[in-house]
Amino acid sequence: MGFWHTGYLEFHDEADLSYTYQSQQPIYHCQHCDLHFDSMDDLRRHRFESHPYLRPQLFVRGVELGATPFRVTRLAKPSEFVVERCTNASFNGKPTKPEEIPKLLSKVNNDRVTVKLTNDGPPAVFELVFKIAEEQHIKGVEASFVRFTNRKELSVKALEGFIKECKAFNTADTYYSGICDYLYGVMSRERRPDSRIPYAQYPERFNQAADALMDYNRPLAHIVRSLVAFHFNHFENASIFSPSGRLHMAAIRFDTILKGGQWDKKNTPAKKLSNVPEDLLTDHETLRILRWIELPLSELATEAGNISALVKRDITEFDRLKLNILLTEAYTANGNFLKARNIARELITNPKTSGWAERSLIRLPGKE
Numbered sequence: 218m219g220f221w222h223t224g225y226l227e228f229h230d231e232a233d234l235s236y237t238y239q240s241q242q243p244i245y246h247c248q249h250c251d252l253h254f255d256s257m258d259d260l261r262r263h264r265f266e267s268h269p270y271l272r273p274q275l276f277v278r279g280v281e282l283g284a285t286p287f288r289v290t291r292l293a294k295p296s297e298f299v300v301e302r303c304t305n306a307s308f309n310g311k312p313t314k315p316e317e318i319p320k321l322l323s324k325v326n327n328d329r330v331t332v333k334l335t336n337d338g339p340p341a342v343f344e345l346v347f348k349i350a351e352e353q354h355i356k357g358v359e360a361s362f363v364r365f366t367n368r369k370e371l372s373v374k375a376l377e378g379f380i381k382e383c384k385a386f387n388t389a390d391t392y393y394s395g396i397c398d399y400l401y402g403v404m405s406r407e408r409r410p411d412s413r414i415p416y417a418q419y420p421e422r423f424n425q426a427a428d429a430l431m432d433y434n435r436p437l438a439h440i441v442r443s444l445v446a447f448h449f450n451h452f453e454n455a456s457i458f459s460p461s462g463r464l465h466m467a468a469i470r471f472d473t474i475l476k477g478g479q480w481d482k483k484n485t486p487a488k489k490l491s492n493v494p495e496d497l498l499t500d501h502e503t504l505r506i507l508r509w510i511e512l513p514l515s516e517l518a519t520e521a522g523n524i525s526a527l528v529k530r531d532i533t534e535f536d537r538l539k540l541n542i543l544l545t546e547a548y549t550a551n552g553n554f555l556k557a558r559n560i561a562r563e564l565i566t567n568p569k570t571s572g573w574a575e576r577s578l579i580r581l582p583g584k585e
Contacts, residue, residue, distance in 0.1 A: 219371070219403070219496075219497060219498060219499055219500050219501065219504075220366040220367075220369055220371070220497045220498075221369065221370060221371030246260075246279070246280075246454070247260060247263060247267075250267070253453075253457070260276075260279055272302070272338060272339065272341050273300070273301065273302045273303040273334035273335060273336055273340070273341040274300070274301040274302055274303075274334075274341070275298070275299070275300055275301075275318075275332060275334060275341070275343045276298070276299040276301070277289065277293070277297065277298055277345070278293065278297045278432075280431075282343045282345075285344075285428075286329075286344035286345065286346050287343070287344070287345050287346070288345075288346050288348065288391055288428075288429065288431070288432055289325075289345055289346070289347045289348070289349070289432060290348060290349065290350050290391055290392070290432040290433055291349060291350065291432060291433070291434065292323075292326075292349055293322070293323055294323055295319040295320045295322075295323040296319070297319075297323075298318065298319035298322045298323065299319065300315045300316070300318050300319065300334060302334075302336055303315040303334040303335065303336055304335065304336045304337070305334075305335045305336075306318050306332065306333065306334050306335070307332070307333045308321050308330070308331075308332060309330060309331055310331070310333075315334065318332060318334075322345065325345075325347040326347060326349045327347055327348055327349060327388075328347050329344065329345070329346050329347070330344070330345045330346075330347065331343070331344055331345075332345065348388060348390070348391060349388065350388045350389040350391070350392060350433070351386075351388045351389070353386075354386035354387070354388045354389040355386075355389050355392060355433075355435065357383070357385065357386040357389070358383050358386050358389045358392050358393045358396075359435075359437065361379060361382045361383050361386075361393070362379070362393075362396065362437065364382075365378070365379040365382075366497050371400060371403065371404060371409075372404075372409070372411055373404075373411050373412070373413060374411075376397055376400060376401065379393070379397065380393065380397060391429050391430075391433075392429075392430070392433055392435070392438070394429055395425075395426045395427075395428075395429030395430040395433075395438065395441065396426070396430075396437060396441060398422045398423075398425045398426035398429060399422070399423065399426035399441045399444070399445065399498070401414055401422050402414070402419045402420075402421075402422030402423045402426065403419075403500055405418060405419035405422060406419040406500070406533065407500065420449075423445045423448065423449070424445070426441055426442075426445060427441070427442050427445045427446070430442055436460060436494055437494060437498075439458050439459065439460060440459065440460065440464075440494055440495050440498055441498060442458045443455045443456075443458035443459035443464055443465075443468070444464065444495075444498060444499060444503070446458060446468075447459075447464060447467070447468055447503070448503065448533075448535055448536075449535055450471075450535055450538055450539065450569060452468045452469075452471040452472035452475065453468070453472050455468035456468035456469045456472060459495070460495065462495045463495070463496075463507045463508075463511060464495055464499070464507060466510075466511060467506070467507045467510040467511060470510050470511075471510065471539065471542070474542065474546075474573060475542075475569065475570065475572070475573045476572075477572065477573075477576060480514055480546060502527075502532065502536060503536070505527065506536065506539050506540065506543070509524060509543050510539075510543060514546065514550040515550065517543065517546060517547045517550055518547050518550035518551035519551070520547055521544060521547040521548055521551055521553070524540055524543050524544045524547055525544055527540055528540045528541060528544060538564070538567065538569070538570065541560050541563070541564060542564070542570065542573070544556075544557075544560055545557045545560045545561055545564075545577055548560070549577070549580075549581060554581050554582050557577065557581055558577075558578060558581050561574040561577040561578050561581070562574070562578070565578070
């Protein structure tokens with residue numbers, strides 16, 4: 218569980234941050250639907266065919282830019298910037314050819330850039346903030362994070378100490394800020410007495426963390442983003458972002474169940490699912506969910522009472538949804554079909570779980 222809880226796993230040196238993660242082939246997500254693609258060309262083709270409109274567009278590494286400033290934290294090739302549906306352009310107010318924009322952007326290291334694209338319709342203005350993090354600063358932040366977690370304390374004072382230590386790594390300030398946003402969000406979510414952030418605002422901190430870490434191809438960044446995606450029940454994204462481990466398997470299983478697949482009866486031993494950096498950042502409530510989802514149905518059936526007890530506590534609705542899915546499957550496995558049907562009926566009104574709930578009601582004995 219998280220380094221701030223009893224039961225913390227020992228975590229000694231910087232090498233532990235990378236041994237479980239290997240860079241994977243990029244996945245390009247459509248920001249207008251749930252589909253994703255293996256290439257930027259496929260995404261653009263889908264974007265223009267399925268979600269057409271005339272506004273000029275700018276893509277960075279397959280991400281379509283909008284009104285929010287986009288952070289670029291690592292070097293990018295001209296091919297990673299794509300301009301579409303544009304006849305005229307300007308770069309920081311200076312007119313230029315649209316085809317020159319990718320080349321100009323690839324040359325920026327530390328600056329704030331405004332790109333304006335126009336065609337026959339309304340213009341589109343994009344803000345890009347370039348702050349290319351130096352490798353030694355990235356490693357400095359990660360070494361500081363290791364020392365921070367070894368103190369086994371999550372508090373405002375401890376986080377302020379971590380931030381103070383990271384100030385020397387100024388090119389990686391977005392990196393450590395994203396990590397801190399996540400941990401501040403955890404403190405708020407756990408209703409820590411010294412948390413300065415109201416409970417209702419923890420989702421905002423989680424989203425800020427995911428946005429800040431979007432462009433970092435580092436194990437910690439991927440783990441935080443996958444934990445945030447899993448918390449918000451974006452299971453497919455969580456499975457894509459996460460390194461191998463318990464979270465990766467859990468995200469795949471939830472995603473499979475909700476899309477009509479069956480609970481995998483084979484169980485991977487817990488030893489093989491261990492991922493030390495991931496365990497360090499996983500709160501106790503989430504870890505319980507991860508441990509339940511990895512069980513074979515025969516063992517999950519015996520956990521119905523414990524799952525039900527957690528559902529009745531004052532928890533987030535995001536976690537309640539996951540727990541109710543688990544509880545329905547547990548009741549089904551132990552033969553308590555009436556309780557399983559009652560939960561499925563409640564979840565049939567939720568767009569995310571409606572298909573799964575309908576299938577559950579069909580397979581459960583009894584009549585509606």
